[in-house]
Amino acid sequence: MTKPYTEDDIAAALFAIAGGMSMRKACSEYGIPRTTLHNRINGHLSHKKGAQNLQKIAPVQERALANWILVQEALGTSPTHRQIRELGESILNLEGGDLSLGKRWIHSFLERNPEIKTKRQYKIDNACINGATTEIISKFFEKLDLPAIKYIKPENRWNMDEAGIMEGQGLNGMVLGSSKRRFIQKKQPGSRTWTSFIECISATGRALLPLVIFKGKTLQQQWFPIKLDNYEGWEFTATDNGWTTDSTGLEWLKEVFIPQSAPTRPKEARLLVLDGHGSHETTQFMLECFKNNMHLLFLPPHTSHVLQPLDLSIFSPLKKEYRYHLNTLDSLTDSTPIGKRNFLACYQKARLKALTLRNITSGWKASGLWPQNRAKPLLSRLLLENSNQEVVYQNPVSDDDPELQWNIHSSFIAWKTPQKGSDIRKYADIMEKVDETDIPTRRLLFRKIQKGFDAKDYELVQSKKRIKQLEQKLEEIIPKKRRMVKTSPNSRFAGIEAIYQAQIEAGDREIEIKDSDSIYETDNTGDCIEVE
Incomplete structure (x- = not known):
């Protein structure tokens, strides 16, 4: 059986060929098929890189997301799976594509970014176990x-x-x-x-x-x-x-x-x-x-x-x-x-x-x-x-995403000004199908332009998030007047009627005329009861 080869083997073979080794000898020494090595020399991408165009979120955006995770970890606010998924779907909203990510997207994201890994952070309380x-x-x-x-x-x-x-x-x-650190400190x-x-x-x-x-x-x-x-x-x-x-x-x-x-x-x-x-x-x-x-x-x-x-x-x-x-x-x-x-x-x-x-x-x-x-x-x-019994876990199985199918007729192409990275990717695919001439410079140009669009989209998502942060922060720092909530002499608890009254007295709420007879009857005693 032929020994499997890796991307490292291909890289080593290409380096050896560049140093003067013949292709036949490189194929034999590193166990790589001649057609594979020949295609790589002519500019073909690896299977992993070639499939990047099928990703819902562009590689440059995933790279930015991975870097953001590392920064958040350093700040003590490591994100959860749920938060990362929501941020990814926000990026998809800008792209105008499918608004949801697959069930196994997080798993694939971690495989594509091995420096990120999932870690558990929790507290264990054993005080109750013996009862x-x-x-x-x-x-x-x-x-x-x-x-x-x-x-x-x-x-x-x-x-x-x-x-x-x-x-x-x-x-x-x-x-x-x-993935280089075992534990995470979580900022509260x-x-x-x-x-x-x-x-x-x-x-x-x-x-x-x-x-x-x-x-x-x-x-x-x-x-x-x-x-x-x-x-x-x-x-x-x-x-x-x-x-x-x-x-x-x-x-x-x-x-x-x-x-x-x-x-x-x-x-x-x-x-x-x-x-x-x-x-x-x-x-x-x-x-x-x-x-x-x-x-x-x-x-x-x-x-x-x-x-x-x-x-x-x-x-x-x-x-x-x-x-x-x-x-x-x-x-x-x-x-x-x-x-x-x-x-x-x-x-x-x-x-x-x-x-x-x-x-x-x-x-x-x-x-x-x-x-x-x-x-x-x-x-x-x-x-x-029963605490020492073995438990068998089964990983959930999710359906594979359906294949993307293309049916392009060059005579009906409507060229429009690209608005996002996915437009550039679409036009590059159209060009390859319309013009079969393989020009590496053109492919590189399309990749560079698409990368620039994707980076701008990610910056736009982060900017919108920051605007929302500042709006929320402004609302929170508005000073509020202190005012004790008065409770009924017959109860230690306060309902929303008592809170309404306290807010009116503090000037945070105006009296609603339609409810004044039933809710906002004032107490003429001028005293209040403190709950000890």
């Missing part, structure tokens, strides 16, 4: 078989939990950077303030509106955007550390969960699955549940990663989407610190993507809590006994 055992989970499921629990309808089965996000904590995961947006939220989902796929808990003594109107339509029904509060307290947990139960999860028949029982946080175990919390025919089912310690629906299917995509939107926003705002307004905007978009019917029901199914199936958590790879 999930077969014995503990089996005992927990015995509680679900109790008569008082067993017959509760799925629409009355709920799971609540609190999670937190660092306001400026960007995206973990796969990023692109130099400026703000490091902690904000938490309470989410609650039912076994039938319903999600209650959230409670957002900021870190601070009191709520401030400047934390909120002027447009609050997307936060209708949300509740907001502030605590010293940005986490729930005993009083916050009780208020959430009374003002959010009990009214929003009310069953169609008032006498029907409800089940609330939650962790053993201290705020859930107070006498007042349990008394309120008792008064409303609600049963509390506490998860065993350190088992939420296999038993809690929110952890299994909601919080991970929720935080992933949040960080994606945050990273996108950070790239637009440059050095502007990420604040609470941006947190709300990113979190609201993330909720729309993560809290879907499919995700919610998948979490309940994966936990085995509904439909009830203890085999689900017991067979989980996250269970301690």
